[in-house]
Each structure stands twice: as structure tokens, then as C-alpha cells.
Amino acid sequence: MTTSTSPQPSWFHLVAGVEPAVFLTRGSMLFDIDPSLKDGLEREQPWALDELQSLGGESTAMPNVAAPIAALSLNVAQTCNLACSYCYADEGRFGGRARTMEAAVAFAAIDRLIEQARDRITVGFIGGEPFVNRQLMHDAVEYAKAGAKRAGLRITFSVTTNATLLSEEDLQFLRDEAFTITVSLDGGPLQNKHRIDRKDVNSIWAVLAGIRPLLDSPGPTRIVARATVTRDDLDVTDRVEWLSQAGFAEVGVSPVRTGPEASLRFSDSDWAPFLEQMIAAARLELDRVLAGATPRFSNLWTMLDAIYRGSARPLPCGSVANYLSVDVDGSFASCHRTVGNAMFHMGSTTTGFDADKRRRFIELRVVDRQEPCRTCWARYLCGGGCHAEVTEVGRAGCDYIRGWLDFGLQAYRHVMTYRPEVLARSET
Template identity: 30%
Template sequence: MIHQYKNNGYNIVLDVNSGMIHIVDELVYDIISLYESHDVDTIIEKMMDKYSIPENAGLLEDPISKELILEGIDEIRQLKEDGSLFTEDIYQNYISEFKNRETVVKALCLHIAHDCNLACKYCFAEEGEYHGRRAIMSYEVGKKALDFLIVNSGKRRNLEVDFFGGEPLMNFQVVRDLVKYGREQEKIHDKHFRFTLTTNGLLLNDDIIAFANEEMDNVVLSIDGRKEIHDHMRPSRNGKGSYDIILPKFIKLAESRNQSRYYVRGTFTRNNLDFSEDVIHLAELGFKQISMEPVVSLPEEPYAITEEDIPVICEEYDKLAEYMIQSKKEGRSFNFFHFMLDLSGGPCVAKRLSGCGTGTEYLAVTPWGDIYPCHQFVGEEEYLLGNVDDGIKRDDLVEGFKHCNVYSKDNCKDCFARYYCSGGCAANSYKFHNNINDTYDIGCELQRKRVECSIMLKAAELDGEE
């Protein structure tokens, strides 16, 4: 299976199953599209017809000839023989073994506070309340959650814990105490905790920044970009905007971490389909680690992204990619989370097939100790897995998530991006289709575009090094 596309002057061919990427000229690009379905004589005839037309002849460096076409065909044949083009599915035979693999819990999302000091209009957590259950996690529940993670992590040493909300800084003392407890347990059990904090920034101060710099492997800072966009969707409980309060704090934290081990994370909606301007705004403020994600909302919401918005959004991704190329040339480079692909190695097979590990390796814990497959399933009682006192009680649900992969979803089987998104988000599938083995169609279209832009950026990077 191959995927061909043109972007920013590059002719790009992705061999899906091997992950190999080829940047080719116009002639080879066209021959590849015919190679598997036409014989040599037909390919020669079609290419001679196309490139004999004056306006097309200028696309080639050399005049079209049978010899030039045969040279292109030979090049493609060699790539196929070398296993980098038209390769067979390398994972299909692995799927039975994959479904029966042993899993351990690697990461927990601790809902430190089901409460929030903002009233974000698109919040899936309903302003931190998660279906009406406002609560604060106690130190005792948090300790039990960390103990659960240690016991269920098997031989894995590195463990991930995200302090999440609502707004976790509304319960900061428990965050501090749990980190201390975790550090004590590391020595006893030969584990290492990688802590993450996700915050809206209202309560950030010098003491919290210092603590985060000492203990947090990553800090996620929520900001939607331009002031008018941010304040419209992320007001405080009294209706006033929060941009002016949080921005100087975020700049200070980012600088204090040497512009690494953090990212500013925004959400764009139908209100700002020109979201590239929000990313550019954040970049020009000096932030080097940026994420801007599309809102996932049911269509009845006024800010929801619809299918008719997809072409506009795709144009914005192209615009952003071109801006990033220019910024890098000018010495102002930054990372955009959705354009970051490791094309040389990338994730392991399990990650390529199943993604984030929701329901198996990654779990969420509520303030009262209930365990759910991830933070977006919290409050969906049919997906309550167990609790920190008794452990996992719904092994059937865990098995369901273990079998959820790119081969269990019909929409993934012929998608060129399947090994990059790993089948998409199970929570989004449940939200739109009431099961975890489907896909969120708008999200799929945008993911495909992001993959295309990511590969083009790599091509531009290599082009600039030559």
C-alpha cells in the first residue's frame, strides 16, 4: 500500500507498511501511480502522451524519452526489490500474538481535583465536575493510586503520573505530598516516577514553578492563543477573561525550564478556524513547545467542528507548516506537537497498533478512587473498571481495550495514516458511535492531513541540509 501526494513543491510517496518515504520527481511520481496496475508498454505510452504536451514537458529536467521512462521504471523496481516500496503488511500476521500480549499498567491520570476556577465552554469535564461530582482527591486515595500503579506495573521501572483536573492546583498540597510519597516508594521498589502537571495557570506562583521545575518531567499549560480567542472560550467563573492573568506566568515558567519539558496546549473550535494564527501568536511570544488541537464536540454545540470545516482546517495546517519552514530558516524554530513524527524509528509495534494504551496500560483515577480507562471515560459508569482499594474488577472491559487496534476498526484498514495515529482515540469513538472499535471521522481527516504536513516538513528539513 502506498500513499502519494504533493505538498509545498514536493512529490511525496509513502510506503505505508514499511514506513519508507520517497521524495521523487514528476515522472517517477506518475510512474509509481501506474506501476502495480499497468504493464511497461502502457506506462511508456501514457508517460509519452503526458509529457509530450508543452505545458507538461517543462516539469522535467530532461526531455521525455523512452529511455528516461525505462530508467524511472527500473528505479521503482529496485526500490520494490529492496523492500522500501509496495511492501506487504508487516503487522497482519502479528495481530493474534498482539491481542494475547501481557500488559502492565504504565501510567495513571490522577484527577486531583474535580473542580475548576475556569468555566471553559468546550470542557469535556463540565467545568471539572465530571457529570456533577465535584470533589477533591485526598492524600490517602492518592497514595493508594500510586501503590496500585507500583503493584500492577510488573517489571517496568519508569512510571508516568499526570496530575489532572479540573484544575489540580486547587489541591496543590496533595500534589506536593504525593510526589514526596512517590519519591520514597521509588527507592523501595526500584521504580522511577515521571510526574506531569496540567494546569490552566490561574494559581501558578513562584513557589509552584520552583516545585514543578524540581519534580515535574513535563508541564502542560492551557492557553488557546490570541487574547480574544482565549478569553471567549476560557473565561473565569465570573465571566472575565483569563489571558492577561496566565500569560506572564506561562512565559516565566517556559523560560525557567529553558524552553523544554513543557508545552502550551490550546484548543481550536469553529470560532477560530484560522487557528494557525493562534499557533503563530504563541510562537511569536517566544514559546518553543506548542500544541493546538481541534475541539471534539457533538454537532449540536455552536463551536463544534463540522465536515464542511475540514478544507479550511487543512489549508491552515499547510499555512502553519510553511510558516514553520520559514521560521526555521530565520532561526526562530519551534515544535508543533501534531507535526512531530519520528520517521527514523518511531513507536514500538504495540504503540503503532493500539496507541496510548487506554484501558490497559493507561488508566484514570477519580478523587474517590474509582478507576476508568482514561480521563475522557470518567463518569461513564459502564466503563468503571474498579477502584484503588479492590483493583480492577472488569477484566472483560480490559480485554476489550486490549483487542482494540487498527485491525479491529474497518475504517483503519485502508488508511495510510493508521500506523501514525494507531486507530485514533477510543473515547472519541465511544462518544460518536457508542463503541470503542470505530473512528471519529472528522478527527481521521485532520490526522491524515497532519501526517502529510509532518512528512513534508521532514522533506524540507533534508532539502535544506543538502
């Protein structure tokens, strides 16, 4: 499988590979085509364009700016026991002082979520390190469960943690409440270099010691390892393999685009080799899965699931559209990355979710109103990029995204030929 980032009309994309295929941007539709049509489309012949247009392609639905918030993350501890060198959140402080959330703030935020919800809600916990404030986590879950029951809502819970502070009580709590758990763990030699423990403890083994009982006996929890990739080590395959060997059934990676240490942030020259590394890891993953193994590299399968579902999203994520974050003072932000930033302020526990700000935020950021997104064939698979990152550092990495998605379209066809049930599982 090869990749291509050559310019093409924004309403379709010819997928690289031996077998001709075309991706229609609107509706996210993928079609096999014969070589003559491919040749005509490459030459932009009128007959070929007319034939392609006859295949259809539904208009992408714009987000409902009046939709309720369905997920809320509570920054219960704007402090952390680690001092990660690339932390965009300033160890959870977001440029302020270390603080923890009080129960009154958490409960008021949960009340705001419940009072306008319609069906299902998710309450997440984040920081900093949320287990610095473990008692509030336990109390907030009980409070949210009781409120959701009274309102007739289904409720789920999530947490992002470095897993170094987990007690036996915490582990059982996570099982009992069927948490989705994202563990921040880089693995390999860079873990101790960049994820620094304030007490000079080997942070790899602190994490693994904390999470091991759950890996061995997860119960109904879902556990995902998330590794941060810095520009001093782009080897994605090693990260995925190391974390898989450590016992994680799901592994994802994320490049550093923002943060306090410039030498660790991706520069323009890093995206091409990073794409090569991502594709190399994905190819090994495909070999495993096509031989009968269970999927583990979440970056790949999240992309393939989106293609399978025909995902055509006008925004990159649920930020503001159906998700907000709340800080220790009770101020709502567009997401957990924008806490304390006035540009992304979305109300408070006192005044509620600010409907006007939410509407303006969404209307300005739909991908068809962004440059250069509105003329990019990949816009409805990408959604335009993280709002916080784009605001801070712009759109570096767009060629990487197009290359990754082009590879994904090829990989999708391969998986659907040889193991379609792997993608069909997302329907169950």
C-alpha cells in the first residue's frame, strides 16, 4: 500500500493502490472503479466527472447547535504527582496554582449536565492526576448515579490517569462502575525521561504496579494505554509492542504539538517520518489481525471504524457540540485542553452552559468554514483538527493527516476483503 497527497478536486479522492478506488468526500463513500474511469478522473475528463457525480454522495449534516451536552469532564485535581516535560496542561495547573475541586463544584456541574440531558450521559475525571482527589471521585460517582436514576438517564464513567496512585479500593471502584480508563504511559526508555516522578521513582514500574491488578482482572472496565510521541523518538512500532507486552489490549499514540518544551514538539520536518512510522506500525497490525489476532492499535481501528460507518463529520470531535469540561472554580471550557482560556469559556455552574457562545463557537468552526480545510478531500474524515491545537500552533501536519487517511482507505478495502467481521463488530 502506498500513499498519495497530490492535489485533487475537493469533492473526491483517488485512493492510491493497485486496485482503482475513489472516495467521495460528501457522504464519505468509497467505490471500486475500473481503470478507464480512474484514468479519466486523473485527467479530469468531463465524462469521467459526470459518471462519478452520478454515484451520489449525500450532503454532510451540520451539527445541531442546540443539542444538549452529553459528556462532561471534571478537572477534580489541577495538580499532579508527576512532572511530565511535555505536559500541555502545566501539570494540570493551566498556568495557575495547584488546586483541587470541592464537592459543591462537582455536584453543581453534574446537576447542570443532568438537567438538560435527554438519554445518556458520561461523567469523566481528569487533571492533573485525578486520583490526587480520589475521595471526590468516589463521591461524585455516587452523586451522579443517583441524579441520573432520578432523571431516567443512562450513565457511564471515564478517567484519564497516570495510574501511579491507585489503591485497592480505587481498583474495585473502577471495576464496580465499569469505567473506561485511559492510562498515560509512554513505555520504553523515554518514559522515565519525560514522565518524571517527583520522588525520583521509576515511573514505568510505578504505573505498571498500579494498573497490573486491573490488567489481570479488568472486569467490565475498558483499559486503553495512551503513549505520547515526542520528536526525539518517533518509533511507533516499538511503543505499541512494548505496551502490548505490558498487558494492554488497546494502545494508542498521540504526537506532541503543543507544550512547554520546544525541543519535544513536532516541527514541520517531523510529520513525514512520523507518517512512515505510523504506517509501518499499522502494517504490522494488519498482518496480525488478518492472521486472526485481536485488534490492538487503536489509531488504526478508530480510523477504519469511521470509514466503515461512513463517518462524515463537520467538526473534529464533540468539543462544545456535546462535550465540555469544568475546572475547580466551576467554569466550563470547550474541552479539557482549554481550561482557563477565556477564548474557550462556555459558562459556569452558576449560570449554566452558555448557549450563545456554544452556537457561535460551532458555527465558526465547522470544517466548511475553515481554511484551507474547505477545499480538502479529507475534511469530513478529519473534521478540521483539534480546536485548541489549531488555535495555538496552526495546521501543521495536514499532509500527514491526508497520508494517514489515504493509507486507511486502502487498509479498509483490504480488511473488508479478508476479515470484514473485525469492522462489523463495531455494530454490536
